[in-house]
Amino acid sequence: KEPFDTYLHSVHGQSFKEGxxxxxxxxxxxxxxxLHAASNPDSKIYRARVPATCxxxxxxxxxxxxxxxxGKAVAAGIKEAPVCTDCHGEHTIRAVKDxxxxxxxxxxxxxxxxxxxxEKLTRKFGLPADRLxxxxxxxxxxxxxxxxxxAANCASCHGWHDVLPSYDTGSSIHPKNLPQTCxxxxxxxxxxxxxxxxxxxxxxxxxxxLGWVETFYLFLIPLVIGGMLLHNITDYWRKALMxxxxxxxxxxxxxxxxMNGNERIQHALLMTSFIVLAYSGFALKFPDAWWAEPFQxxxxxxxxxxxxxxxxxxxxxxxxxxxxxxxxxxxxRFMLRHRLMPKLKDLFDPVRLMMFNVGIxxxxxxxxxxxxxxxxxxxxxxxxxxxxxxxxxxxVFNDYTLKNFPLWVADLATMIHFYEAILA
Numbered sequence: 001k002e003p004f005d006t007y008l009h010s011v012h013g014q015s016f017k018e019g020x021x022x023x024x025x026x027x028x029x030x031x032x033x034x035l036h037a038a039s040n041p042d043s044k045i046y047r048a049r050v051p052a053t054c055x056x057x058x059x060x061x062x063x064x065x066x067x068x069x070x071g072k073a074v075a076a077g078i079k080e081a082p083v084c085t086d087c088h089g090e091h092t093i094r095a096v097k098d099x100x101x102x103x104x105x106x107x108x109x110x111x112x113x114x115x116x117x118x119e120k121l122t123r124k125f126g127l128p129a130d131r132l133x134x135x136x137x138x139x140x141x142x143x144x145x146x147x148x149x150x151a152a153n154c155a156s157c158h159g160w161h162d163v164l165p166s167y168d169t170g171s172s173i174h175p176k177n178l179p180q181t182c183x184x185x186x187x188x189x190x191x192x193x194x195x196x197x198x199x200x201x202x203x204x205x206x207x208x209x210l211g212w213v214e215t216f217y218l219f220l221i222p223l224v225i226g227g228m229l230l231h232n233i234t235d236y237w238r239k240a241l242m243x244x245x246x247x248x249x250x251x252x253x254x255x256x257x258x259m260n261g262n263e264r265i266q267h268a269l270l271m272t273s274f275i276v277l278a279y280s281g282f283a284l285k286f287p288d289a290w291w292a293e294p295f296q297x298x299x300x301x302x303x304x305x306x307x308x309x310x311x312x313x314x315x316x317x318x319x320x321x322x323x324x325x326x327x328x329x330x331x332x333r334f335m336l337r338h339r340l341m342p343k344l345k346d347l348f349d350p351v352r353l354m355m356f357n358v359g360i361x362x363x364x365x366x367x368x369x370x371x372x373x374x375x376x377x378x379x380x381x382x383x384x385x386x387x388x389x390x391x392x393x394x395x396v397f398n399d400y401t402l403k404n405f406p407l408w409v410a411d412l413a414t415m416i417h418f419y420e421a422i423l424a
Contacts, residue, residue: 051071089102109132109154112155234354266318315385349367398410
C-alpha cells in the first residue's frame with residue numbers, strides 16, 4: 001500500500017490521475033506477469049537495467065545519460081555508479097520544480113553529495129574528497145545554504161544527465177567550455193572566470209597575492225586584538241588598584257565636550273549600521289548558526305543580502321556626510337587639524353602608559369584628551385571603512401568585477417572583507 005500511495009503523489013501518479021494514459025504506471029517499470037525482484041538481473045528494475053527501463057519513455061535523456069561518466073560507469077559494471085533512481089527516487093519521483101523533489105535546485109547539491117562526500121566511494125574511485133566542503137565554503141555554496149536558490153549549484157556547472165569529467169572536451173567544465181558555462185549567469189565575465197578556481201581547497205594553489213594577504217591578516221588580527229586586550233586589561237587593573245570601589249577621582253578629560261549634538265547623531269548612525277552590517281555579514285559565513293536563524297525565518301539569503309546591502313549604503317552615506325562635516329564646518333576642521341591628526345608622541349605614550357600599568361615605571365605619564373587612544377580608534381575606523389566599502393563594492397557589482405578583473409581579485413575582495421570584519 002505504501003509504494004502505491006507514494007506513487008500517487010509522484011509526477012507519474014499525478015499525471016495519470018489527471019487523465020494522461022501515457023504516464024508511467026506500475027507495470028511499465030515492474031512488468032506484468034514477468035515480475036522479478038530488484039536483485040534479479042532479468043528484472044526491469046535491476047540496478048543496471050534501470051536506465052533502459054526509464055529510457056522507454058525518456059529516450060532523449062537516456063541517450064545523454066549513456067554518454068555521461070555515470071552512464072559509462074554503469075555500462076562498465078560499476079554497481080556504485082548512480083542510475084536514474086539514485087537521483088530522482090523510485091516511487092517518489094517529483095517534478096524538478098517541486099521543492100520536495102530530490103533534484104530540485106535547492107536539494108540537488110545534497111543529492112550529489114550522497115556519493116561525492118562518501119568517504120568509502122571517494123577512496124575507492126579516487127574522487128576528490130573535498131568537493132562538497134569546498135563548494136559550501138564558496139559564495140555559491142553559502143548562498144545556497146542560506147536559501148538563495150538563484151546561486152549556482154552542482155548541476156548548474158556540471159550538468160544534469162550529461163555529467164562528464166573535466167578532461168573531456170564535451171564537458172561543461174572543460175577549460176575551453178568554462179567561459180560559456182560561467183557566462184550563463186555572468187555574461188561578459190566568461191574569460192576572467194575561466195582563469196581561476198571555483199572549488200578551491202587546501203590542495204589548490206592560490207594566487208600568490210591571496211597567500212600574502214591571508215598571512216598578513218593572520219598575523220595582524222591576533223596582534224591588534226591581543227595588543228588591545230593587553231593594553232585595556234593592564235590599564236583597568238592599574239586603575240582598580242589606584243581607585244578602589246566607591247573612591248571618586250577626577251579623570252583626565254572630564255568636563256571636556258567630546259561630541260556635540262551633530263557628532264552624536266553621526267556616531268549613533270555609525271554604531272547602528274556597523275552592528276547590523278556585522279550581524280548580517282557574518283550570517284552569510286555562518287548561515288547554520290543559531291543567531292542567524294532570524295534570517296532563515298524571514299526570507300533566508302535574499303533577506304540577509306537585502307539587509308546587508310541597504311545597511312552598507314546607509315553606512316557609506318554616513319561616511320560621506322562625515323567627510324563633508326569634517327571639511328566644511330569650523331568645528332570639523334578644528335577637530336581634524338588640532339585633535340585627530342596623529343602626533344609623534346602617540347608612538348611613545350602607549351609604551352609609557354604600559355610601563356606604568358605593569359609597574360615598571362612609577363611615574364604616570366600625562367596623557368590629555370584626545371590621546372593616542374582616540375586618534376588610533378578614529379583613523380582605524382576611517383581606514384577600515386574605506387577598505388570595507390571598496391571590497392564590498394567589488395562584491396556587490398560582481399558582474400563588473402568578474403568581467404574586468406581575474407577571478408582572484410574577487411576572491412581577494414572576499415578574503416579582505418571577511419578579515420576586516422573580524423578586525424573591526
